């Protein structure tokens with residue numbers, strides 16, 4: 001039985017270090033900047049040709065050439081997948097260069113209901129999905145980025161839990177803040193992999209990940225979104241039994257819910 005714990009609250013290129021290096025940019029920081037720009041440019045350049053290819057593939061009618069129907073299906077699936085990778089890389093580039101987020105109210109009751117619906121749609125009745133919420137705070141931050149991060153953990157739980165498993169989405173009060181968590185009874189992750197999970201394209205099992213349609217960038221996006229919200233991502237996992245991914249938010253990111261209509 002292996003258990004592990006990952007804490008990614010400290011990132012090498014976070015705000016604090018950038019301030020320290022502000023005047024004298026080290027060769028490593030310059031290299032990192034070149035890498036970021038390169039990835040952003042390549043992703044941007046790939047977007048248009050991919051959109052064109054995808055558009056034409058959608059126009060082709062498999063009934064015109066029935067023997068090509070399976071090939072066409074595969075081409076559409078792969079071009080969609082490539083499009084998703086490019087979009088995720090662009091999201092990551094944006095998150096990496098951003099140093100603060102908008103401070104908007106993110107109503108948690110509505111977001112949790114949406115996340116649960118998304119889980120049900122992905123699961124298609126294969127899992128038992130439960131929502132447990134005893135915190136009544138809303139979050140303060142970017143609604144779009146928080147939705148995408150919290151939803152990523154839900155889709156991972158569905159994708160890495162065999163049929164018949166349980167998935168529990170939680171929003172709980174915690175010492176010094178509140179915690180959003182997604183617990184599953186899925187495949188779990190061996191302890192030796194935990195520390196690297198949030199690296200781009202890092203996968204415990206690449207075949208399983210590809211089969212289930214992942215881009216390998218999901219947890220990397222989650223990490224960046226949490227860092228921008230001063231949050232912390234932790235994971236606890238037991239291979240063969242399941243995993244719990246949790247996002248901890250401090251009091252500065254929590255708002256009491258708005259008073260409802262009287």
Ligand code: ADP
Nearest residue numbers: 156157160203204205209214215216217218219
């Ligand atoms: P992917 O698109 O491959 O799912 P992620 O960055 O979201 O990429 O996750 C990285 C890897 O972490 C996955 O490939 C998978 O091996 C592992 N992983 C993530 N979430 C879970 C989970 N809930 N249960 C088991 N393994 C997981």
